[in-house]
Amino acid sequence: MSSNANFGLLLVLSGPSGVGKTTIAHQLLTRFDGVFSVSATTRPMGSGEQDGVDYLFVSAEQFASMQSEGQFLESAEVFGKHAYGTPREPVEAQLAAGRLVILDIDVQGAKQVRTSMPDAFMLFILPPSDEELRRRLEARGRDDAEAIERRFAEAQHEIELATTQDLYDAFVINETLDATITETGRLVEARRAASTT
Secondary structure, three states: OOOOOOEEEEEEEEEOOOOOHHHHHHHHHHOOOOOOOOOOEOOHHHOOOEEEOOEOOOOOHHHHHHHHHHOOEEEEEEEEEEEEEHHHHHHHHHOOOEEEEEEEHHHHHHHHHHHOOOOOOEEEEOOOOOHHHHHHHOOOOOOOHHHHHHHHHHHHHHHHHHOOOOOOOOEEEEHHHHHHHHHHHHHHHHHHHHHHH
């Protein structure tokens, strides 16, 4: 799909929990022969996970060293326990090969990427309403009532952060998944076309 493009596109996909980001990202990867950026993390490897596939599992010392050497496009500490970061080198290598690279990160991470990679295309996926977002969080069946409330509050905060800053290139409301996949695909295609002319 990108044979005529000599440089790829870095797509930053953000949105609150339960909004459908992961499904949208997988559809875009298939359509554009894209790749997911693999994050580095200091958290322990979970059962069934593979180093270098799910995450790059590193020690806290390795992470700190990578950070001090400027090897991350963005990094954060989550819940004060484990650190996560997007290694710069593999992303740049895939972009140079003309690939679409997708980062699924929050608003804070997106701000760092905007600084380190100003040409990144930033998309934020919105729920149709607060009520629908709450319903989707409940329908996932992963969390108890308290966790759902926490996720819902975090989601509202994330949406407010995203919509009050001049950070994202486009916002897409996920009313129905098929329409949202079509629309995000159209936006990515338009951005790639614009960057190759």
